[in-house]
Amino acid sequence: MRAVDLIVKKRDGLELTSDEIAFFIRGFTSGEIPDYQAAAWAMAVVLRGMTPAETYALTLALADSGDRLDLTRVVPIAVDKHSTGGVGDKTTLVVEPIVAACGVPVGKMSGRGLGFSGGTLDKMESIPGFRVELTTQQFLDQLRSVGLVLSGQTAELAPADGKLYALRDVTGTVPSIPLIASSVMSKKIAAGAQAIVLDVKVGVGAFMPTLAEASRLARLMVDIGRRANRRVVALLSDMNQPLGCAVGNALEVREALDTLHGGGPADFREHCLHVAAHMLLISGRATTLRGARSLATDALDSGAAMTKFRALVVAQGGDPAAVDQPDLLPKAPVVRTMKAPKAGYLAQADAKIIGMTAVALGAGRARKGDPIDPAVGVVVHAKVGDRLAAGTALCSVHASDSQKAQAAIEQLSPAFRIVARAVPRLPLFYCTLR
Amino acid sequence: MRAVDLIVKKRDGLELTSDEIAFFIRGFTSGEIPDYQAAAWAMAVVLRGMTPAETYALTLALADSGDRLDLTRVVPIAVDKHSTGGVGDKTTLVVEPIVAACGVPVGKMSGRGLGFSGGTLDKMESIPGFRVELTTQQFLDQLRSVGLVLSGQTAELAPADGKLYALRDVTGTVPSIPLIASSVMSKKIAAGAQAIVLDVKVGVGAFMPTLAEASRLARLMVDIGRRANRRVVALLSDMNQPLGCAVGNALEVREALDTLHGGGPADFREHCLHVAAHMLLISGRATTLRGARSLATDALDSGAAMTKFRALVVAQGGDPAAVDQPDLLPKAPVVRTMKAPKAGYLAQADAKIIGMTAVALGAGRARKGDPIDPAVGVVVHAKVGDRLAAGTALCSVHASDSQKAQAAIEQLSPAFRIVARAVPRLPLFYCTLR
Numbered sequence: 001m002r003a004v005d006l007i008v009k010k011r012d013g014l015e016l017t018s019d020e021i022a023f024f025i026r027g028f029t030s031g032e033i034p035d036y037q038a039a040a041w042a043m044a045v046v047l048r049g050m051t052p053a054e055t056y057a058l059t060l061a062l063a064d065s066g067d068r069l070d071l072t073r074v075v076p077i078a079v080d081k082h083s084t085g086g087v088g089d090k091t092t093l094v095v096e097p098i099v100a101a102c103g104v105p106v107g108k109m110s111g112r113g114l115g116f117s118g119g120t121l122d123k124m125e126s127i128p129g130f131r132v133e134l135t136t137q138q139f140l141d142q143l144r145s146v147g148l149v150l151s152g153q154t155a156e157l158a159p160a161d162g163k164l165y166a167l168r169d170v171t172g173t174v175p176s177i178p179l180i181a182s183s184v185m186s187k188k189i190a191a192g193a194q195a196i197v198l199d200v201k202v203g204v205g206a207f208m209p210t211l212a213e214a215s216r217l218a219r220l221m222v223d224i225g226r227r228a229n230r231r232v233v234a235l236l237s238d239m240n241q242p243l244g245c246a247v248g249n250a251l252e253v254r255e256a257l258d259t260l261h262g263g264g265p266a267d268f269r270e271h272c273l274h275v276a277a278h279m280l281l282i283s284g285r286a287t288t289l290r291g292a293r294s295l296a297t298d299a300l301d302s303g304a305a306m307t308k309f310r311a312l313v314v315a316q317g318g319d320p321a322a323v324d325q326p327d328l329l330p331k332a333p334v335v336r337t338m339k340a341p342k343a344g345y346l347a348q349a350d351a352k353i354i355g356m357t358a359v360a361l362g363a364g365r366a367r368k369g370d371p372i373d374p375a376v377g378v379v380v381h382a383k384v385g386d387r388l389a390a391g392t393a394l395c396s397v398h399a400s401d402s403q404k405a406q407a408a409i410e411q412l413s414p415a416f417r418i419v420a421r422a423v424p425r426l427p428l429f430y431c432t433l434r
Numbered sequence: 435m436r437a438v439d440l441i442v443k444k445r446d447g448l449e450l451t452s453d454e455i456a457f458f459i460r461g462f463t464s465g466e467i468p469d470y471q472a473a474a475w476a477m478a479v480v481l482r483g484m485t486p487a488e489t490y491a492l493t494l495a496l497a498d499s500g501d502r503l504d505l506t507r508v509v510p511i512a513v514d515k516h517s518t519g520g521v522g523d524k525t526t527l528v529v530e531p532i533v534a535a536c537g538v539p540v541g542k543m544s545g546r547g548l549g550f551s552g553g554t555l556d557k558m559e560s561i562p563g564f565r566v567e568l569t570t571q572q573f574l575d576q577l578r579s580v581g582l583v584l585s586g587q588t589a590e591l592a593p594a595d596g597k598l599y600a601l602r603d604v605t606g607t608v609p610s611i612p613l614i615a616s617s618v619m620s621k622k623i624a625a626g627a628q629a630i631v632l633d634v635k636v637g638v639g640a641f642m643p644t645l646a647e648a649s650r651l652a653r654l655m656v657d658i659g660r661r662a663n664r665r666v667v668a669l670l671s672d673m674n675q676p677l678g679c680a681v682g683n684a685l686e687v688r689e690a691l692d693t694l695h696g697g698g699p700a701d702f703r704e705h706c707l708h709v710a711a712h713m714l715l716i717s718g719r720a721t722t723l724r725g726a727r728s729l730a731t732d733a734l735d736s737g738a739a740m741t742k743f744r745a746l747v748v749a750q751g752g753d754p755a756a757v758d759q760p761d762l763l764p765k766a767p768v769v770r771t772m773k774a775p776k777a778g779y780l781a782q783a784d785a786k787i788i789g790m791t792a793v794a795l796g797a798g799r800a801r802k803g804d805p806i807d808p809a810v811g812v813v814v815h816a817k818v819g820d821r822l823a824a825g826t827a828l829c830s831v832h833a834s835d836s837q838k839a840q841a842a843i844e845q846l847s848p849a850f851r852i853v854a855r856a857v858p859r860l861p862l863f864y865c866t867l868r
Contacts, residue, residue, distance in 0.1 A: 007606035011480060036473035040605035043477035046445060171474035172441035 003033045003041075010044040018057035025061035029160040035167055042164070042173035050178035055220055056227045058178070062186030065160030069136070069192035074143050075105045079283040080193035081275060082184055084208070084217070085117035086201040087355035088242030088380075091272055092120045093256035094264075094305070096148060097312065098276040101304035102295045104283045105147040107139060109154065109191055113364045113372075116205065116355030118252070121152055122364075126250035126330055126374035130318035148312045157190040177213065181220040185228075195231040195282040198222075199275060202430060203240035205351025211236065211430055218433045231282050235275065236430040241349040241384050244268030248363040248377015250329040251398060257326045260306040267383065271428055273297060278432075330375035332398035336405040343390045344418040346382045353415035354378050354395075357408050361399050376400055378412065385425035388418060437467045437475075444478040452491035459495035463594040469601055476598070476607035484612035489654055490661045492612070496620035499594030503570070503626035508577050509539045513717040514627035515709060516618060518642070518651070519551035520635040521789035522676030522814075525706055526554045526584065527690035528698075528739070531746065532710040534582040535738035536729045538717045541577040543587050543625055547798045547806075550639065550789030552686070555586055556798075560684035560764055560808035564752035582746045591624040611647065615654040619662070629665040629716040632656075633709060636864060637674035639785020645670065645864055652867045665716050669709065670864040675783040675818050678702030682797040682811010682832060684763040691760045694740040701817065705862055707731060712866075764809035766832035770839040777824045778852040780816045787849035788812055788829075791842050795833055810834055812846065819859035822852060 001023050009016060016024075024041065027033030050058065071078035079099065083089050096106045110132075113119035121132045134142070134151040142149045161183050168174050188196050200208065200218045208214035218234035225232025237243075244265040246255040258264040259272065276299075277292040286292035299305045310323050322328045358364060362373035380395045382388060394416050399405035435457050443450060450458075458475065461467030484492065505512035513533070517523050530540045544566075547553035555566045568576070570588040577583050595617050602608050622630050634642065634652045642648035652668035659666025671677075678699045680689040692698040693706065710733075711726040720726035733739045744757050756762045792798060796807035814829045816822060828850050833839035 004604050004606055007477075011477065011606050034469075036469035036601060037605055039470035039474040040477040040607060043441075043445065043474040044481070044606070047478070047481040167470060170438050171471055172438055172445050172478070173474060 003027060003037045007037060007041045007044060010041060010048055013048045015051050016054055016057070018053070018060070021054060021057040022061045025058065025065060025160050029065045029163065038164065038167055039171040039173070042168055042171060042176075042179065045179060046173050046176040052220060052223045055178040055182050056224050059182040059185045059189065059224050059228070062158045062161045062164070062182060063189040066157055066190065067155040068190050069155065069157070071107060071140075071143070071192040074140050075107070077104070077194050077283045078192050079104055079106060079195045079197075079279050080108060080188055080191065081197040081199060081279055082188060083199040084184070084201050084206065086239040086243060087116060087118070087205040087351040087358075088244050088247045088252065089118065089201070090123055090244065090246070090252040090256045090268075091199065091275055092150065093123065093253065093309070094259050094272040094300075095276045095279065096150065097260065097305040097308040098272065098296050098299045099279045099283075100148040101299035101308045102280055102285055104280060104285050105143055107143040107149040109151055109157070111152075114368065116352055116359055116364065118247070118249070118364060120150060122372055122374075123249045123252050124150055126253050127313055127318040127322050128328075130313060131316050134316070142315050146311050146315045148308055150312060150316070158186045161186050177217050177220060180207070181217055181224060185221055185224045189228055189230070193230065195279075196225060197275060197278045197282060198232065198234040200234050200236050201239035202236055203238055203351060205242065205355055206239035215431075215433070222433050232434075233278055233282055234433040235278060236433070237271065238426050238428060238430065239351055240426055242351050242354055242380055243271060245381065246377065246379050247354055247358045248361070248398060249372065249374040250331070251377040251379055254326045254329055257323060260300070260309055262301060267428055273300065274429065332375040332400060334399045334402050334405045336397045336399065336402070336409060337393045338395050338397065338409050338412060340388045340390055340392045340394050340418055342418055343388060344420050345423040346384050346386045346388055346416065347419045347423045348415070348417040349380055349382065349384055350415040353412065354380060357411045357415070360411060361397070361404055361408050373400055378408070383425065385423050387422075437461060437471045441471060441475045441478060444475060444482055447482045449485050450488055450491070452487070452494075455488060455491040456495045459492065459499060459594050463499045463597065472598065472601055473605040473607070476602055476605060476610075476613065479613060480607050480610040486654060486657045489612040489616050490658050493616040493619045493623065493658050493662070496592050496595045496598070496616060497623040500591055500624065501589040502624050503589065503591070505541065505574075505577070505626040508574050509541070511538070511628050511717045512626050513538055513540060513629045513631075513713050514542060514622055514625065515631040515633060515713055516622060517633040518618070518635050518640065520673040520677060521550060521552070521639040521785040521792075522678050522681045522686065523552065523635070524557055524678065524680070524686040524690045524702075525633065525709055527557065527687065527743070528693050528702075528706040529710045529713065530582060530584065531694065531739040531742040532706065532730050532733045533713045533717075535733040535742045536714055536719055538714060538719050539577055539581040541573060541583040543585055543591070545586075548802065550786055550793055550798065552681070552683070552798060554584065556806055556808075557683045557686050558584055558752075560687050561747055561752040561756050562762075564747060565750050568750070576749050580745050580749045582742055584746060584750070592620045595620050611651050611654060614641070615651055615658060619655055619658045623662055623664070627664065630659060631709060631712045631716060632666065632668040634668050634670050635673035636670055637672055637785060639676065639789055640673035649865075649867070656867050666868075667712055667716055668867040669712060670867070671705065672860045672862060672864065673785055674860055676785050676788055676814055677705060679813050679815060680811065681788055681792045681814070682795070683806065683808040684765070685811040685813055685832060688760045688763055691757060694734070694743055696735060701862055707734065708863065766809040766834060768833045768836050768839045770831045770833065770836070770843060771827045772829050772831065772843050772846060774822045774824055774826045774828050774852055776852055778822060778854050779857040780818050780820045780822055780850065781853045781857045782849070782851035783814055783816065783818055784849040787846065788814060791845045791849070794845060795831070795838055795842050807834055812842070817859065819857050821856075
């Protein structure tokens with residue numbers, strides 16, 4: 001088998017066999033197949049596509065490029081959730097404690113933020129002392145003892161995926177639904193997940209701006225799961241406006257704590273309960289979505305989820321005082337409010353612009369490895385469809401100095417649009433794919 | 435400007451500006467743009483295509499990546515010819531002496547054979563002592579004194595083209611008409627050609643199997659010439675069966691000498707006179723094709739072309755005895771004849787199979803740099819359309835041993851097809867594009 005022949009086959013729109021894909025990914029991982037051949041192949045995939053069978057073969061080849069975690073001796077069923085990334089998406093911080101509080105242990109490996117999309121690890125690190133780097137043994141021990149872990153990767157999971165993504169990033173080959181689907185699913189499979197809830201974001205603040213593209217991605221990931229004998233459900237959720245109000249690391253932790261304490265924005269609470277219910281259903285903890293939802297609501301309202309979250313923080317070296325008194329979390333020195341210039345209905349709160357503004361304030365990274373400021377960000381006070389009086393607060397900017405605050409206010413101004421006629425609210429979820 | 439943005443632009447089917455293409459090729463030549471980005475870009479070009487304006491910009495960028503030869507102080511007009519490559523194509527050996535004998539100096543830089551297609555340098559080297567490596571100064575001096583040169587590249591012409599071709603060869607990005615056209619024309623422009631006759635081969639033994647593809651390639655190269663203020667004419671000629679009879683280096687030189695002596699296969703003689711006439715016409719030596727043809731025929735029939743060829747051989751260190759007595763050229767120890775198994779009309783003499791058989795005998799290279807055997811090859815004794823009696827010689831195999839001869843006979847057997855009903859002859863030329 002020669003790499004160039006496989007490139008030619010894909011270039012000509014033919015289907016590669018699973019052996020051919022495994023050969024290509026093995027060669028790419030070991031370096032025998034050079035980057036330039038992988039780049040030509042990736043471009044052919046972007047422009048010619050891949051069948052579901054090819055996408056599944058690629059997923060397995062990526063998953064098998066490194067270690068595979070086996071959680072079956074630690075938990076009855078390894079359940080996981082994955083969000084395709086959005087603005088203000090601190091769902092993990094609330095959903096995982098709810099599920100764990102319902103008796104389903106959750107060991108989750110998360111990533112860092114990149115671009116306008118935030119990352120769970122960065123958010124958790126705004127809790128003083130919280131450690132995200134665990135060994136595999138520490139991960140397994142904590143999963144067994146606490147029933148909840150939120151860490152970075154403990155082992156070298158799917159290294160070919162990381163290598164391929166880095167190459168795609170510089171060769172214009174990121175936007176391919178089969179490549180995105182296999183990237184997501186290979187990491188989940190390598191991390192040992194048996195049941196997976198996919199939160200596929202749709203809208204201007206997501207990687208998939210249209211429902212058509214997001215559905216294709218979701219359907220393909222569900223198909224991969226089915227072929228791999230995993231239980232998978234995909235929820236398509238809105239990402240035109242930020243989820244909840246807070247965008248920025250400590251700001252989002254505070255909002256998650258509010259929610260765990262029974263408060264928090266209504267849309268965010270609803271989103272978390274819906275995702276948690278699906279995790280409970282898919283893991284077999286409940287037999288109906290309604291029953292699962294009721295378990296989740298109880299865990300949240302009773303404070304059991306809060307207790308679980310506190311235990312998680314303590315287990316990973318975080319200061320529980322910051323959980324009990326969120327005021328102890330990092331706070332930005334300058335807070336500036338932006339007001340509605342006129343009365344009317346909010347027609348747009350552009351998640352992408354808001355996310356980029358948060359990054360510019362220092363909440364995210366322009367490049368991998370950049371430092372971040374946990375305190376800064378944006379808090380949006382209105383939702384699309386809200387009726388606003390002139391002068392109502394639209395959002396608050398939390399900045400490290402007044403110059404950055406001013407720049408953020410200017411950057412944010414095109415994000416909001418107020419119109420005279422009533423505007424319908426945006427849905428939280430569009431549909432569920434199984 | 436960032437390389438990745440130009441890849442994305444091409445991936446999305448947009449037109450690159452000439453500045454963008456120049457930036458990309460400059461970066462690729464210097465190594466600032468890595469191979470993997472060039473490979474992704476080349477695949478996007480293969481699948482998305484390029485406009486004539488883009489193709490022209492690429493041609494200039496490749497031509498400007500190294501030295502440019504200026505022949506204007508040596509010859510009144512620098513005329514050149516280029517064949518896209520075929521089997522048994524020893525045209526240069528006869529055409530260039532004819533044109534030079536008509537008073538139009540020809541300095542030609544040729545290449546070596548690769549794949550089933552032969553190369554002029556390999557053929558000339560079967561003349562004992564003939565040197566193909568000249569310095570630029572030697573090239574210019576001989577062009578001035580003899581009026582005829584046949585050498586390898588004297589300077590670093592279009593190095594980006596060589597680098598890009600090597601990358602395309604291993605990334606499945608060879609078959610792109612814009613990339614092929616710019617590759618050919620960049621070298622011609624860098625070598626200083628002002629008037630160019632393109633011999634574009636069509637058929638199973640050519641890179642372009644169909645007339646439609648060959649016409650597209652020819653039209654694009656003519657368009658590039660027009661934009662670059664070069665006089666260009668493209669002749670589309672048949673390459674379903676070999677040109678002439680001989681395939682193999684010394685065998686082809688012997689056939690060229692026969693032709694220069696007034697003999698040779700009729701199709702090959704006609705092909706050479708037609709190409710030579712176009713060179714004389716395009717260089718202004720004649721005002722009509724008929725007049726140019728008459729000059730060419732005179733030069734061939736009078737022996738003036740033969741005299742020119744002998745002077746060329748002497749000037750480049752070759753043994754003139756081999757020219758005067760072609761029997762002194764290398765000869766294979768084993769000659770085996772393959773006969774027609776039945777009576778009928780020859781319907782096929784597959785140029786590709788015949789070319790590949792010659793390579794297997796040692797006349798060509800499987801890889802760049804492989805040694806070749808000048809003596810071996812195949813001589814085809816019949817042309818498509820010929821009426822054959824059973825037992826007529828179809829072809830002779832010239833081999834280094836009887837085992838190779840036997841293998842060649844077996845390899846050749848599917849090349850020939852004899853049918854009961856009369857078959858029309860194949861045309862020599864299909865059309866002329868200006």
